[in-house]
Amino acid sequence: MTPHISLLTLGVADLAMSRQFYAALGFSEIPESQESIAFFATSSGMLLGLYDRQALAEDTGVQLAEPGGTAFTLAHNVTSPAAVDSVLAEAVTVGATLVKAGQPVFWGGYSGYFADPDGFLWEVAYNPFMDLTGGAA
Structure with a gap:
């Protein structure tokens, strides 16, 4: 594979x-x-x-389970800490729940989390060590 x-x-x-x-x-x-x-x-x-x-x-064929939680997260990487805060605010504006405000994190970047309407967790992160943005702002 x-x-x-x-x-x-x-x-x-x-x-x-x-x-x-x-x-x-x-x-x-x-x-x-x-x-x-x-x-x-x-x-x-x-x-x-x-x-x-x-x-x-x-x-x-698997029993219905509750979504969300911490089994996994989706991530959206951006180019700056300010962009993290902006994306988190935008997500909340359209119906997301802010789970964790943007803040410096132990690994040296900056991130925060929101949950979509089903509780799926999205990390919005700025990583100064790797470009994972795929062209995102």
């Missing part, structure tokens, strides 16, 4: 609301989306998918 992540799909409680939330954050829904699943382009080429949580459980 060649290591590559092409699509990350989130099981969401309200597909219509989640579509609106991610569009308001600036994600562009692609034409291949359908009524039952939304696909959003990212600057890295990876797609973000949104799919009904119950339907995802049925499709996988």
Whole structure:
């Protein structure tokens, strides 16, 4: 296998609301989306998918579980600490919950967290040691 992540799909409680939330954050829904699943382009080429949580459980054959928590985080890296604060504020404006305000972190960068409407955690980070921005501001 060649290591590559092409699509990350989130099981969401309200597909219509989640579509609106991610569009308001600036994600562009692609034409291949359908009524039952939304696909959003990212600057890295990876797609973000949104799919009904119950339907995802049925499709996988795995018992429905609560989303979010600390099993994983999604990350959006930016070019400065000020950009971290700006993105966190923008996310809150469109319906996210601020989990942790932007602040200096132990590894020498600056980051904060927000939760999307389903509780999925997003880290917004400035990393002065690695450029992980993929062209993001």
